[in-house]
Amino acid sequence: MSSVIASTRFSVLDRSRTREGHTHGEALRDTVRLARELERLGYHRVWVSEHHGVPGVAGSAPTVLAAAVAGATRTIRVGTGGVMLPNHRPLVVAEQFGVLESLYPGRIDMGLGRSVGFTDGVRRALGRDKGDADDFEAQLRELLGWFEGTSPTGVHARPAEGLTVPPFVLAMGEGAGIAARLGLPMVIGDLRNREKMLRGIDHYRDHFRPSAWAAEPYVVISGTVAVAGTPEEARRLLIPEAWSMAYSRTRGTFPPLPPAERVEALSMTAKERGHYEAGLAGHVAGTEEQVADELETVLKETGAQEVLVTTSTHDREALLDSYRRLAAITSG
Numbered sequence: 001m002s003s004v005i006a007s008t009r010f011s012v013l014d015r016s017r018t019r020e021g022h023t024h025g026e027a028l029r030d031t032v033r034l035a036r037e038l039e040r041l042g043y044h045r046v047w048v049s050e051h052h053g054v055p056g057v058a059g060s061a062p063t064v065l066a067a068a069v070a071g072a073t074r075t076i077r078v079g080t081g082g083v084m085l086p087n088h089r090p091l092v093v094a095e096q097f098g099v100l101e102s103l104y105p106g107r108i109d110m111g112l113g114r115s116v117g118f119t120d121g122v123r124r125a126l127g128r129d130k131g132d133a134d135d136f137e138a139q140l141r142e143l144l145g146w147f148e149g150t151s152p153t154g155v156h157a158r159p160a161e162g163l164t165v166p167p168f169v170l171a172m173g174e175g176a177g178i179a180a181r182l183g184l185p186m187v188i189g190d191l192r193n194r195e196k197m198l199r200g201i202d203h204y205r206d207h208f209r210p211s212a213w214a215a216e217p218y219v220v221i222s223g224t225v226a227v228a229g230t231p232e233e234a235r236r237l238l239i240p241e242a243w244s245m246a247y248s249r250t251r252g253t254f255p256p257l258p259p260a261e262r263v264e265a266l267s268m269t270a271k272e273r274g275h276y277e278a279g280l281a282g283h284v285a286g287t288e289e290q291v292a293d294e295l296e297t298v299l300k301e302t303g304a305q306e307v308l309v310t311t312s313t314h315d316r317e318a319l320l321d322s323y324r325r326l327a328a329i330t331s332g
Contacts, residue, residue, distance in 0.1 A: 079109025098160025183211025
């Protein structure tokens with residue numbers, strides 16, 4: 001194993017993707033089961049996501065799901081990738097993470113993003129609009145203030161105040177600059193657009209200001225990693241998500257994951273085929289040797305301290321096998 005891989009942390013974001021023929025409840029329980037296995041395999045942390053009104057995602061309440069994951073595990077770090085801060089009042093978010101950290105001390109992460117709903121309908125239902133994302137930096141400062149006890153309101157966040165829950169900024173768009181200014185760790189993707197990712201990382205490192213939360217820059221790169229016995233098997237892991245993305249781009253809704261064999265039998269329009277093929281391209285996928293080589297390259301390019309793997313597929317056993325193979329690569 002290369003020294004650069006050996007010195008890198010590997011973690012997982014599981015988005016609780018729903019699958020054709022399976023319920024939302026199964027998707028959530030799959031996430032909890034996967035977390036137990038990831039802990040056994042030695043992964044550093046497991047994160048869950050926030051999506052509202054999306055047919056293909058069961059994870060709509062990340063702090064609730066994080067509590068279930070933390071309760072089912074003992075040592076692995078647990079967090080959110082992320083809580084979409086513009087959807088919530090910072091005080092309530094601080095209270096939720098304060099409760100999590102109090103129940104599971106030293107294991108909770110606070111990954112925070114600036115997205116506001118997937119559609120206009122979802123944003124209306126949340127009482128938000130796209131402009132709320134513009135206030136992300138101010139919302140983030142307010143949230144951190146609740147932990148530091150510096151709110152000008154005179155109110156104290158219980159039990160959050162005085163606790164240290166590591167915050168991470170999901171760096172989409174302006175996120176890299178915000179993470180740098182506030183001196184926070186940054187999560188950036190995706191692995192398919194290396195040039196854009198590298199620009200964001202360079203900006204973050206160049207403008208980073210040390211803070212009470214982080215003395216120096218900390219970069220987590222995120223994206224799909226699929227490992228299998230053959231390149232063809234690894235590619236099949238990518239097929240369900242690639243089709244779901246193509247479907248959402250052409251029809252405006254993000255569906256549950258279909259089995260790979262159903263996708264392979266579909267007749268696609270030229271537009272669908274274009275989005276589908278693009279969805280299959282650029283990921284880190286292949287045999288153990290191929291993935292190790294690609295990971296070494298991207299880690300040398302980025303200097304990242306951590307990789308957050310975000311793979312989703314219909315076949316959960318094949319997904320678990322991929323994580324087992326990846327763990328074997330990263331642990332030697």
